[in-house]
Amino acid sequence: MFKKVGIVSRADLKEALEKTKEICDHLLQRGVEVLLEEEISRLLGRPQLGHNLREVEMDLVVTVGGDGTILRASSLLKRPETPLLAVNMGRRGFLTEVEPGEALKAIERVFAGDYLREEYSKLSSSRTSGERFQDALNEVLVSSPLPSKMLRFKLYVDETEVFQFQADGILVATPVGSTAYSLSAGGSILAPSVKAMIVTAVCPLSPFRSIVVPMESVVEVELTKPGAEAIVVIDGMIQGRMGEGGRIKVRESEHRAVFIRFQSFYSRLKNRLLFTYKGERDG
Template identity: 25%
Template sequence: MNDNVTFGILGNFNKPEFYEILNDLCSFLKISKINFLILKNNNLDINKVSNKEYIEDLTEVLKQTDIIISIGGDGTIISSVRKFLVYQKPVLGLHIGGLGFLAECNKLNYKKKIAEIVKGNYFIEKRMLLNVKSKENDVNLNIINELVIERRDSARTIKTNIYISGEYANCYESDGVIFSTPTGSTAYSLSAGGPIVRPDMELIILTPICPHTLSMRPLIINDTDKIDINFNEDPNREVSLTVDGQIQKNIQCRSRVVVKKSKFYANYIKFAEDDYFKTLRDKMSWKGNLRV
């Protein structure tokens, strides 16, 4: 039993159903005598919040809460993980929106899931992250799903040299390359032909985007390896670095980029009854043997 747990609540304020779920969630927590705070945000429409007295700034939410409830889709959950990453707050995703691989509950079952957390019937799954650095461009970012390095302002392919722990691996002539965490294996990397891996594994996935040569296939790289990247291009040509589809930096091809395992982990709330492969079957619409 964990009667003293305090939840911090945030989410995608732009989704039409956000405030309905937020107010229903807060009412449930109040009636259940469960402590909570709502994270103050410039985009939060206070007039639509029923429990305004629970709105606090980030400092207070960090100080007083144990678990973060993130209301929204995968992008919202990724943003929430990033916001609280340094503080290692575990995140419970409450899904509203489209496909959604990261959320552990939805508007139909979240009350049951929260009750299980209060009883102590949950665990925290730690998932590895990546880190990308480019000293020339003052880039130092943690990667929850994937880093995409791709061409910019040109239809021409880019030639990306990859060195793994000091050993030359390959030059990918392609529209770009994706470096994915296990969590991100079902996102952009999968669309580009990358493999699906369990999110609790520790490895790095390198997936070329539309490679010029079809024999250039994805690579699975040890999580202890450091990946050095440079470009066989005009030094003044620019490429784009995009992290999790949310943070984008343009760098010149004379730059050097380093990708490696991050020192931080993402912490997700999980439950004993969770079945990763059932989730995969449902989300991917796998039908099994259609001849049966």
């Protein structure tokens, strides 16, 4: 079933590269075709395994890093629905699934069919001209290119103006993204099974409670401050700029992200975000 496996790894962490080499060797011994990013293949001394992953289809991708590595891998996939198995070599790694010491065991479970398949919605965003940005797994953010520079926005849902406000930025997040920047900005957590997106303002001047809207809706953000400029950031990467009167439309993408799981969302939530401190007793 998984005959062609890609590996996306952090390149700045020695431990991540060592784990990537271990996973690579394990898969090669299994007779699996392994594809590495070109930079990683050079760092590991395996240039023959290097590929532009945007140009090849894979049956499975193993990420070795944190949530940032997962977001990067998601943007690289030629086939967006390629399953991801995430090994945590980051700090918190909420989206990751297994710790480094369990990586090889997890791979064997995948090949044995002993896993859960979890699908996540992604967001499509575009200008009113029709120019489309890269799909977002986490969020679409419109913010000032300068720190502490407040902007003025109008928010529309399904062509109805909902709110006018001033803030450092505004983001539209998926349920996956609700545990990331949106959460840090005061938004609520959405379970992956909730078919909705959450709209959260970043440092608003006046009180702004996050709004949860159906995934079938279309959210529009308009920049209204005279002479202002904003940047459009998709999953932490700047994708474009917009000026006064510019609008960004956000809706559910036709593509989805697929993750290999061994535990439930609520277990990950407890273990990685809602920490139980040493010395505490549950219940």
